[in-house]
Amino acid sequence: MTVRRVFGVETEYGITCAAPPGGDPGTVVTADDAARYLFRKVVQWGRSSNVFLRNGARLYLDVGSHPEYATAECDDVHQLVVNDRAGEAILDEMVEDANQLLAAEGVPGTIHLFKNNVDSAGNSFGCHENYLVRRRRDFQAMGDAIVPFFITRQILTGAGHIRARAGGGATYAFSQRADQMWDAMSSATTRSRPIINTRDEPHGDADLYRRMHVIVGDSSVAETTTMLKVGMTDLLLGMLEDGVRVRDLALAEPMRAIREISHDTTGTVPVELATGRRMSALDIQEAFLTRVTAYLDSRGLTEGLTGVQRRVLELWERGLQALRDADPSLVDTELDWAIKARLLERYRSKHTLALDDPRVARLSLAYHDISPTRGLATTLARRGLMARITTDDEVAAAVSEPPPTTRAKLRGDFVARAQERRRDVTVDWVHLKINDAVQRTVVLKDPFAPVDERVDALMAALQA
Ligand SMILES: Nc1ncnc2c1ncn2[C@@H]1O[C@H](COP(=O)(O)OP(=O)(O)OP(=O)(O)O)[C@@H](O)[C@H]1O
Numbered sequence: 001m002t003v004r005r006v007f008g009v010e011t012e013y014g015i016t017c018a019a020p021p022g023g024d025p026g027t028v029v030t031a032d033d034a035a036r037y038l039f040r041k042v043v044q045w046g047r048s049s050n051v052f053l054r055n056g057a058r059l060y061l062d063v064g065s066h067p068e069y070a071t072a073e074c075d076d077v078h079q080l081v082v083n084d085r086a087g088e089a090i091l092d093e094m095v096e097d098a099n100q101l102l103a104a105e106g107v108p109g110t111i112h113l114f115k116n117n118v119d120s121a122g123n124s125f126g127c128h129e130n131y132l133v134r135r136r137r138d139f140q141a142m143g144d145a146i147v148p149f150f151i152t153r154q155i156l157t158g159a160g161h162i163r164a165r166a167g168g169g170a171t172y173a174f175s176q177r178a179d180q181m182w183d184a185m186s187s188a189t190t191r192s193r194p195i196i197n198t199r200d201e202p203h204g205d206a207d208l209y210r211r212m213h214v215i216v217g218d219s220s221v222a223e224t225t226t227m228l229k230v231g232m233t234d235l236l237l238g239m240l241e242d243g244v245r246v247r248d249l250a251l252a253e254p255m256r257a258i259r260e261i262s263h264d265t266t267g268t269v270p271v272e273l274a275t276g277r278r279m280s281a282l283d284i285q286e287a288f289l290t291r292v293t294a295y296l297d298s299r300g301l302t303e304g305l306t307g308v309q310r311r312v313l314e315l316w317e318r319g320l321q322a323l324r325d326a327d328p329s330l331v332d333t334e335l336d337w338a339i340k341a342r343l344l345e346r347y348r349s350k351h352t353l354a355l356d357d358p359r360v361a362r363l364s365l366a367y368h369d370i371s372p373t374r375g376l377a378t379t380l381a382r383r384g385l386m387a388r389i390t391t392d393d394e395v396a397a398a399v400s401e402p403p404p405t406t407r408a409k410l411r412g413d414f415v416a417r418a419q420e421r422r423r424d425v426t427v428d429w430v431h432l433k434i435n436d437a438v439q440r441t442v443v444l445k446d447p448f449a450p451v452d453e454r455v456d457a458l459m460a461a462l463q464a
């Protein structure tokens with residue numbers, strides 16, 4: 001068995017209110033107002049636009065009116081994908097409610113939520129991954145080793161992006177987010193936008209753990225893309241935590257490389273390494289994959305890999321093969337950049353449209369619309385054009401049930417009980433508190449622990 005880890009994904013969504021067909025776009029509500037409609041019910045029951053849910057997740061509205069959903073702590077990649085999809089389901093229900101509210105108040109327009117990373121005004125918003133790692137003195141060294149991995153994995157896990165060309169026209173790029181990143185490592189997220197945020201906030205026992213907070217990924221629509229993004233990172237972290245060194249793949253100019261790699265959809269254009277050597281993103285990803293599989297073999301871990309971990313390694317390999325052979329059809333139902341490229345190409349050739357045609361941009365945006373009716377993902381999946389690894393039943397269950405194997409179980413059950421008993425409680429990733437005269441608080445320092453006697457006592461107190 002590979003080392004057990006908890007991880008969670010935070011997704012900021014783009015929001016817009018679209019005018020009715022033929023309607024005047026000037027009459028619809030702003031994104032800020034749309035977000036307020038979206039959260040109206042949440043604020044009613046939670047008295048805040050920052051709440052923890054009975055499935056252990058956090059739902060909130062940050063500045064800039066991008067609704068954010070942070071999954072509960074998961075310890076399995078499949079579980080994470082299910083919980084990420086549950087977040088979309090929760091938000092979609094909020095969208096439906098908000099649209100009814102608009103209609104009831106006679107406000108024109110329809111609210112849409114997008115799981116993407118740039119809006120039409122050029123604002124960027126993120127999809128952050130969080131991985132628990134054991135605290136060790138060389139966090140910086142581990143970060144340095146993994147930065148070239150994060151810079152190059154976009155050739156597999158990028159969401160695909162229509163990018164305006166300086167002189168006019170447009171080109172297709174791997175990533176929506178690559179052009180928006182400014183630093184390799186830093187402790188600030190908004191000002192400098194680093195690949196890894198080094199702010200030391202472990203959400204757990206600080207003597208034992210650190211949380212690696214990864215800022216750089218594109219939001220993923222296809223479940224298999226989320227699976228690969230988190231699964232490959234988890235396996236590589238396991239290798240680095242076990243002491244395997246990767247020093248030779250550091251990039252000479254990481255922030256230049258991330259853009260060049262995004263813009264070269266062949267994956268083969270070389271970038272310069274710190275050693276002076278030149279390698280393509282494809283070569284670098286291949287080097288990481290080779291080292292991870294060799295590591296797993298050398299430690300006798302290959303046998304014990306879970307089904308989803310095997311699938312991660314297989315898709316990692318096949319995604320690289322697709323680039324090596326210049327044959328996206330090898331992955332065009334599994335990796336967002338390729339699924340979307342195929343969708344756009346078919347549409348363009350049918351209607352003879354340029355890549356920068358507004359109709360193509362609208363189709364590209366609809367790929368990210370989370371609504372099962374207005375968005376394209378559900379239709380693509382039904383037609384066999386987008387793979388799935390979850391079932392609707394699993395996702396529906398994860399809307400109200402926490403992951404059973406981590407600390408999330410304690411939090412989710414506590415929130416559910418408090419809601420049933422109408423008790424006033426305060427919750428965050430590590431604290432559960434009853435707001436009564438006694439003010440009992442339990443601190444959950446172990447993210448791995450789904451059972452805790454102190455929480456049993458707290459639950460009993462809620463029952464009383
Ligand atoms: N100990 C942990 N290790 C790794 N991930 C964790 C740990 N505890 C919680 N998480 C995950 O980290 C994410 C935290 O989300 P949250 O949006 O609160 O992030 P933040 O970085 O603390 O805050 P903010 O977004 O407000 O800057 C969640 O997805 C959660 O499941």
Ligand SMILES: [Mg+2]
Nearest residue numbers: 010068070128
């Ligand atoms: Mg967050």
